[in-house]
Amino acid sequence: MSIPPGAYQADLPAVPPWLNKGDNAWQMTAATLVGMQSMPGLVILYASIVKKKWAVNSAFMALYAFAAVLICWVLVGYRIAFGDKLLPFWAKGAPALGQKYLTGRARMPETTHYYSDGTTIESPMHEPFYPMAAHVYFHFTFAAITMILLAGSVLARMSIKAWMAFVPLWLIFCYTVGAFSLWGGGFLYHWGVIDYSGGYVIHLSAGISGFTAAYWVGPRLKSDRERFPPNNVLLMLAGAGLLWMGWSGFNGGAPNAANVAAPLAVLNTNISAATSLLVWTTLDVFYFGKPSVIGAIQGMMTGLACVTPGAGVVQAWAAIVMGILAGSIPWYSMMILHKKSTFLQQVDDTLAVFHTHAVAGLLGGLLTGLLAEPSLCNIVLPVTNTKGAFYGGGGGILFLKQIVAALFIIGWNIVATTLILLAIRLFIPLRMSDEQLKIGDDAVHGEEAYALWGDGEKYDPERHGWQGPTSPPQTATVLTFDL
Numbered sequence: 286m287s288i289p290p291g292a293y294q295a296d297l298p299a300v301p302p303w304l305n306k307g308d309n310a311w312q313m314t315a316a317t318l319v320g321m322q323s324m325p326g327l328v329i330l331y332a333s334i335v336k337k338k339w340a341v342n343s344a345f346m347a348l349y350a351f352a353a354v355l356i357c358w359v360l361v362g363y364r365i366a367f368g369d370k371l372l373p374f375w376a377k378g379a380p381a382l383g384q385k386y387l388t389g390r391a392r393m394p395e396t397t398h399y400y401s402d403g404t405t406i407e408s409p410m411h412e413p414f415y416p417m418a419a420h421v422y423f424h425f426t427f428a429a430i431t432m433i434l435l436a437g438s439v440l441a442r443m444s445i446k447a448w449m450a451f452v453p454l455w456l457i458f459c460y461t462v463g464a465f466s467l468w469g470g471g472f473l474y475h476w477g478v479i480d481y482s483g484g485y486v487i488h489l490s491a492g493i494s495g496f497t498a499a500y501w502v503g504p505r506l507k508s509d510r511e512r513f514p515p516n517n518v519l520l521m522l523a524g525a526g527l528l529w530m531g532w533s534g535f536n537g538g539a540p541n542a543a544n545v546a547a548p549l550a551v552l553n554t555n556i557s558a559a560t561s562l563l564v565w566t567t568l569d570v571f572y573f574g575k576p577s578v579i580g581a582i583q584g585m586m587t588g589l590a591c592v593t594p595g596a597g598v599v600q601a602w603a604a605i606v607m608g609i610l611a612g613s614i615p616w617y618s619m620m621i622l623h624k625k626s627t628f629l630q631q632v633d634d635t636l637a638v639f640h641t642h643a644v645a646g647l648l649g650g651l652l653t654g655l656l657a658e659p660s661l662c663n664i665v666l667p668v669t670n671t672k673g674a675f676y677g678g679g680g681g682i683l684f685l686k687q688i689v690a691a692l693f694i695i696g697w698n699i700v701a702t703t704l705i706l707l708a709i710r711l712f713i714p715l716r717m718s719d720e721q722l723k724i725g726d727d728a729v730h731g732e733e734a735y736a737l738w739g740d741g742e743k744y745d746p747e748r749h750g751w752q753g754p755t756s757p758p759q760t761a762t763v764l765t766f767d768l
Contacts (some may be wrong), residue, residue: 286354286512287458287460295615299362299753301390301704303390303412303414303540304390304414304415304416305414305415305543307418307543308413308414308415308541308542308543309414309419309749310415310543311538311542311543312413312415312419312420312538312541312542313419313422313423314534315423315533315534315535315538316419316422316423316425316426316538316634317534318332318373318530318531318532318533318534318535318536318537318538319423319426319427319430319531319534319535319538320424320429320531320700321406321527321531321736322430322511322527322528322531322532322534322542323347323351323426323429323430323433324348324351325524325527326524326525326528326531327430327433327434327524327528327529328344328347328348328351328522328524329344329442329523329524329527329635330519330524330525330527330528330582330585331343331344331346331347331437331518331524331525332344332437332517332519332520332524332734333435333515333519333520333521333523333707334355334512334515334521334524334579334636335394335440335441335513335515335516336379336441336509336514336516336725337510337513337516337633337734337735338584338724338726338727338733339440339441339509339535339725339726340516340726340733340734341350341548341729341730341732341733341734342409342440342441342725342726342730343440343441344721345445345569345730346433346436346440346443346445346448347436347443348431348472349448349449350429350433350436350448351433353430353449353453354425354429354432354450354452354453354456355430356423356519357431357452357453357456357457357740358378358381358421358424358425358428358429358641359381359382359421359425360380360455360673361378361379361380361457362376362378362428362457362460362461363421363424363425364379364380364381365375365377365378365457365461365462366374366424366428366460366461366465366468366469366471367393367395367420367465367468367470367658368395368469369394369395370394370395370470372507372572373466373471373472373667374462374465374471374472374697375462375465375471376395376465376470376471379489379527380455381402381417381421384472386430387416387417387418388416388417388422389413389416389417389419390412390413390415390416390417391412391413391415391417391419391420391499391541391688392410392412392442393410393411393468393469393470393712394410395465395468395469395470395471395472395743396410396411396469396473396474396667397409397410398474398475398668407534407667407669408667408668408669409726411541413541413542414542415541420541421476421567423538424464427464427483427535428456428460428464430535431453431460431483431487431490431491431492432455432460432487432712433489433637434487434491434492434495434638434642435455435490435491435495435498436448436633437495437635437636437638438492438495438496438498438635438636438638438639439495439498439499439502439635440500440635440636441502441505441509441513441635441722441725441757442502442503442505442506442509442633442716442717442722443502443715444499444713444714444715444716444717445649446713446730447502447706447709447710447713447714447715448530450712450713451498451705451706451709454663454708454709455494455701455702455705456667458701459490459494459697459698459701459702459705460486460490461699462701463486463490463694464475464700466690466693467480467485467486467690468480468486468747469719469750473669473688474667474689475667475687477508477649477666477667477668477671477682477683477686478502478686478689478690479594479595479598479654479666480534480594480598480650480660480686481534481539481550481593481595481596481647481652481653481658481665481690482535482539482550482593482594482596482692483535483539483593483594483596483614484593484594484595484646484649484650485507485591485594485623485646485647485650485690485691485694486694487553487636487646488590488593488642488643488645488646489526489642489643489647489650489691489695489698490694490698491638491643491695491715492639492640492643492645492646493639493643493694493698493699493702494506494697494698494699494701494702495634495638495639495643496632496634496638496639496643497698497699497702497703497706498702499633499634500632500708501703501710501715501718502701502705502706502715502716503633503634503715504633505633505635505722506722509672509722510633513635515571515579516577516734521578521579522583524587525582525585528585528586528589529555529589531553532555532558532589533554533555534553535589535593536550536551536553536554536592536593536596536597537550537551538555539597539665540598540664540665544664545674546597546661546664546665546765547597548550548595548759549596549597550597551602551614552601552604553592553596553597553599553601553603553604554589554592554593554596554604555676556592556604556608557588557589557591557592557596557604557605557608557611558562558585558588558589558604558608558680559583559588559593559608560588560605560607560608560609560611560612561584561587561588561589561591561607561608561609561611561612562581562585562588562612562693563584563612564584564585564608564611564612564613564616565580565581565583565584565612565613565616565622566580566581566584567612568616568620568731569611569616569763572620583588583615583616583619583640583641583683584611584616584638585740586608586611586613586641587606587611587615587616587644587645588611588612588640588645590611590641590642590645590646590649590651591607591608591610591611591646591648591649591652592604592607592608592611592648593646593649594646594648594649594653595607595650595652595653595656595657596694597659597661597664597665598653598657598658598661598662598665598666598710599652599653599656599661599673600657600658601613601650601659602641603656603658603693606652606656607649607652607656608646608647610652611648611649611672613646614648615640615641615644615645615648618640618644619637619640619641623640623641630685647691648688650691651684651686651687651688653673653687654673654674654683654685654686654687654688655673655674655684656675656676656685657671657672657673657676657680657683657696657728658672658673658676659671659672659676671683702722717729
């Protein structure tokens with residue numbers, strides 16, 4: 286018996302008529318790439334970029350956040366960000382665990398966009414051609430990396446118990462607000478603000494909330510602030526490499542389809558990252574006389590963060606412009622402005638997340654308001670005839686919208702993060718004890734990153750000598766450098 290072409294797929298329950306296998310395969314691949322940015326990318330990066338005594342704690346903060354965000358996301362978070370409207374900036378929370386819900390076609394119910402008359406549809410509801418499970422998981426990886434980026438501001442002193450409480454609260458009361466407002470059908474989405482893949486939702490939010498958290502948690506020990514060398518530069522590069530390559534899924538998956546915008550976004554992402562890295566390194570050489578590996582990674586990061594809000598709506602030459610500015614403006618804010626500002630120096634932002642993500646994300650959002658190309662905007666945006674200010678014809682309105690959206694995200698993150706931390710502080714100290722801060726991983730976790738001494742023996746930073754039941758081996762003096 287012959288089977289008519291296409292009938293087998295249409296009748297098979299596992300392949301419903303609405304499913305596009307290419308879109309489905311790419312979305313799951315993109316989600317995996319973004320997940321690998323966090324696990325193991327940022328876990329490795331954080332473990333290696335900090336002082337040796339904080340390697341385990343820094344990696345664990347990222348590991349815990351990844352796991353905790355996933356459970357909170359499927360229990361309530363996803364549908365607060367992409368579900369039915371409750372408020373202009375928040376949707377109704379509900380679990381995303383039912384079989385029928387997860388195997389049905391992905392849909393974002395509040396994304397139907399109407400013309401100003403309120404009745405005529407300008408853009409239909411966004412319904413990708415893959416199952417809801419793929420959409421839930423893809424956006425979980427976005428939520429997870431945002432939380433882990435935020436952690437970079439409070440490494441080496443935030444109480445792990447306070448962090449465990451902070452993660453679910455920040456996800457629910459901070460991250461979901463930006464996600465719904467800009468992506469899920471909230472007021473900024475329908476107003477026509479562009480945040481293609483998270484310049485505001487992810488990078489600006491992580492940078493502002495991280496800086497706010499650093500203020501309330503308090504600084505590291507003076508000795509850690511003055512000397513905080515990476516414990517493994519080569520592993521640091523490996524983590525950064527995973528982060529860079531994973532960004533192809535980050536921005537390439539944002540259109541929710543394997544369409545023409547996806548490869549353009551991937552190319553623009555890499556162009557901006559490479560340009561920014563080169564500019565940052567050049568400035569380091571010009572100003573300090575030699576290139577820095579950490580500086581190159583920071584330049585890579587700012588290039589990636591800057592292009593993210595516009596990766597799929599700007600031309601490739603614009604990605605070079607973004608990279609040039611991403612490698613210079615955050616460099617100036619970190620290397621020059623930071624040293625001149627008493628306030629910036631008072632707040633101990635461990636990995637300079639404010640500069641690499643908040644400044645870069647804000648810069649990218651504003652540049653998108655200038656450089657967004659009209660025909661590319663029509664591919665991915667709900668509001669037709671959107672264009673950047675450089676393309677004339679009323680494009681300046683978009684730039685003003687980008688400013689207003691940034692102010693909303695900044696304001697919300699400052700207030701919400703402050704309230705969350707003040708509430709946690711009523712029950713749990715936000716900062717580790719001084720004794721824990723002196724010892725590090727061994728005091729906090731009972732574990733150390735490297736077995737440099739015998740079992741039961743540890744380094745005492747107060748005495749800079751050997752602490753243990755027997756005399757140290759003759760190599761001990763060599764092993765105590767940069768700890």
